[in-house]
Amino acid sequence: MFLRSALSLWPLARNGTRSYSSTGVTKLVAVTVDDQTGIATVNLQRPPVNSLNLELLTELSSSLTDLEKNKSRGIILKSYSDAVFSAGIDILEMYKCEEERVTLFWSALQEVWIKLYGHFAPTVACINGHAPAGGCLLALSCEYRVMVKEKTIGLNETKLGIVAPQWFIASLVNIIGQRQSEVALTTGKMFTTEEALRIGLVDEMAENTEDAFSKSLEFFKKFKNISPFARAQTKAFIRESTIQALVKNREKDLKMFINEIRKENVQKGLGQYLESLKKRKVS
Numbered sequence: 001m002f003l004r005s006a007l008s009l010w011p012l013a014r015n016g017t018r019s020y021s022s023t024g025v026t027k028l029v030a031v032t033v034d035d036q037t038g039i040a041t042v043n044l045q046r047p048p049v050n051s052l053n054l055e056l057l058t059e060l061s062s063s064l065t066d067l068e069k070n071k072s073r074g075i076i077l078k079s080y081s082d083a084v085f086s087a088g089i090d091i092l093e094m095y096k097c098e099e100e101r102v103t104l105f106w107s108a109l110q111e112v113w114i115k116l117y118g119h120f121a122p123t124v125a126c127i128n129g130h131a132p133a134g135g136c137l138l139a140l141s142c143e144y145r146v147m148v149k150e151k152t153i154g155l156n157e158t159k160l161g162i163v164a165p166q167w168f169i170a171s172l173v174n175i176i177g178q179r180q181s182e183v184a185l186t187t188g189k190m191f192t193t194e195e196a197l198r199i200g201l202v203d204e205m206a207e208n209t210e211d212a213f214s215k216s217l218e219f220f221k222k223f224k225n226i227s228p229f230a231r232a233q234t235k236a237f238i239r240e241s242t243i244q245a246l247v248k249n250r251e252k253d254l255k256m257f258i259n260e261i262r263k264e265n266v267q268k269g270l271g272q273y274l275e276s277l278k279k280r281k282v283s
């Protein structure tokens with residue numbers, strides 16, 4: 001009953017789904033809510049590779065706020081593209097960046113992680129494409145990961161000559177444990193879907209996007225007979241210390257980020273990485 005009245009705030013489309021974006025115009029993040037189940041699909045749609053820039057993160061952040069307010073029953077995070085879930089941070093946000101913009105950018109990334117990691121409803125990453133670095137972080141923030149076969153995922157920051165922040169690391173450690181995380185992070189390892197499944201970095205493997213989406217939907221059925229309050233409060237208790245570690249240190253984390261990426265050797269490395277990306281193609 002409550003869900004229905006909350007959902008009635010969204011316009012109903014003919015096929016029983018409600019679409020909206022926080023700005024009123026669908027841009028980089030499209031949200032569709034199934035009228036029957038109350039499950040929201042949050043589609044990242046920033047071609048070509050869903051790299052995370054300030055605009056995308058700002059939209060994602062307000063979509064998450066709307067979903068929290070409207071008491072969504074669950075979230076499936078996916079990509080518009082069958083090739084790339086998200087290429088992680090848009091390197092242009094870090095390379096030769098202006099202080100004002102980079103401050104807004106990093107604050108928006110912190111905000112998105114805090115909201116997604118701590119979202120009260122169940123969350124699933126439908127990883128229908130490659131998910132390096134920040135793309136992997138988004139997937140790690142969800143409670144369950146379904147990944148299409150023959151893609152790659154991982155926190156590869158060291159390969160770019162940068163250090164993954166503590167909250168990226170904690171997100172990984174909480175899923176695959178300290179030992180596996182240490183090896184993965186220090187080597188900048190990108191796991192294939194098959195490898196990721198073996199170590200528990202993802203929960204299920206899928207044939208294709210459609211299969212991944214239907215497996216994602218299945219996840220929510222686990223909670224059919226569970227009190228939503230008991231579920232949400234348990235999740236909050238489990239995740240609280242990880243979230244608080246960033247919430248209490250946001251300013252320090254921001255300063256460290258700006259300081260780190262401004263280093264001459266880091267800027268040089270990012271420039272070379274950008275160049276190398278332009279020269280190479282991944283199938």
Ligand SMILES: CCCCCCCC/C=C/C=C/CC(=O)SCCNC(=O)CCNC(=O)[C@H](O)C(C)(C)COP(=O)(O)OP(=O)(O)OC[C@H]1O[C@@H](n2cnc3c(N)ncnc32)[C@H](O)[C@@H]1OP(=O)(O)O
Binds near residue numbers: 086088134156162257
């Ligand atoms: C003490 C210290 C404390 C801590 C301080 C913090 C320090 C700093 C923290 C930073 C954390 C950063 C995390 C990140 O997310 S960094 C980004 C890492 N991302 C990657 O390494 C992914 C790079 N991209 C790829 O590997 C591929 O593009 C792939 C996603 C596999 C897709 O491959 P494919 O489909 O073949 O597409 P293309 O490679 O051809 O790419 C298409 C165009 O998009 C451009 N591109 C790709 N990725 C990015 C990106 N991340 N940012 C900007 N642009 C990107 C690529 O160059 C192509 O452009 P063009 O068409 O012009 O050639």
